[in-house]
Amino acid sequence: MPRIGLLSDTHGWLDPRVKEHFKDCDEIWHAGDIGNLQVTDQLAKWKPLRAVWGNVDDSSIRRDFPERLA
Numbered sequence: 001m002p003r004i005g006l007l008s009d010t011h012g013w014l015d016p017r018v019k020e021h022f023k024d025c026d027e028i029w030h031a032g033d034i035g036n037l038q039v040t041d042q043l044a045k046w047k048p049l050r051a052v053w054g055n056v057d058d059s060s061i062r063r064d065f066p067e068r069l070a
Contacts, residue, residue: 002026011035
C-alpha cells in the first residue's frame with residue numbers, strides 16, 4: 001500500500017522539515033492554499049505530486065491544478 005504525505009496551507013513557503021517528515025512517502029498530496037508554484041515545483045522534483053488549489057491561490061496555480069481530484 002502506498003504511503004502518502006499530506007500537507008496544505010503552505011502559502012508560498014515550504015518548510016525544509018517536510019523532506020524529513022515525508023522521506024518514507026511514495027507520493028505527496030497538497031490539499032490547497034499552495035501560495036506559489038515554486039512550492040509545487042520543489043515537491044514534484046522530489047516525489048510524485050497531486051495537488052488542488054485553495055481559496056488563496058491565484059490564476060497561475062488554478063491553471064496548473066484542479067479544484068478537486070477525482
